[in-house]
Amino acid sequence: MDKFELVNRVLPQPQAAEATDEHFAPSNIALCKYWGKRDSELNLPINPSLSVSLAHLGTRTRVEPIEGPADDVWLNGLQLRADTLFAKRLSGFIDLFRQTSHQAFRIETRNNIPTAAGLASSASGFAALTLALNDSLKLGLESSALSMLARLGSGSACRSIYEGFVEWHMGHRDDGADSHAHPIDRRWEGLAIGLIKVDEGVKSVDSRSGMARTVESCHLYQSWPLQANTDLMKLHQAIESQDFTLLGSTAEQNALSMHATMIASWPPLVYWQPDSLAAMQKIWALRQQGLEIYFTMDAGPNLKLLFQQQDATEVLAHFPDLEIVLPFGS
């Protein structure tokens, strides 16, 4: 099945497109990572994953139908050429929604993720665009269907449809209709995330290619689904009992396990830079001295610190440039 067929089955008859207000979707950070696809056309994962959404940090998008053959894409107030990778990805995604029409759109999308944070915006970007298209075309889709559709733009976007803790159920159907995220009904006031920027340049190997390389060439990858499933259970337990030690240690080990599979791929895939390792060593040393901080990392050199708000002053003393997010408030 290709994604056009899948979307065709899910979408009700679209109405004539209308201009929308801005729709917001938060960025998210996985505590149990999505790494490896069982279907790369439909973005179906090999393992389930769990994330926390970053409250007010994310993407705002509005769409408006326009005359003419091509979309008009604006990012952070700047008009993009149609041949840029960003504009092509957006238009390619919108094509899924206009299978029976040639309606072009003006798309205005803005990220409020601090540029220095080294955070990917594709998850919040595709989630916000899905919400805007749902509104513009009066589709009236439920959150689980919106999550499934956002997944087709970028896998992790399916989690950005929701606030708070979110689990992406991997699903088992070949058509991927059961692979979407759900919110976890638990809050955690005082949970803090710190963004440590090591490098904000564009990464040399994107996550799609990185996952494919790992699945194809890394023998260690065989153990990854088991690791992810075990970590998922531990994270549920940690969230249920608000056990920060269990949450932080599980998230850190999960991220390092994912990076171990990347490093043991061929050709090797090392996203770390010397400063990434220096930050890890600093975190381990501080933890030994009694400061309870952990980290997680995605397919890039930047670290995300996990700590409790009560330790914020001490954490800031060691990482003065830290951008702090409280996903559930204080």
Ligand code: PMV
């Ligand atoms: O959604 P993608 O295709 O950008 O992949 C995201 C992969 C990781 O960020 C490494 C892990 C995750 O679960 O977000």
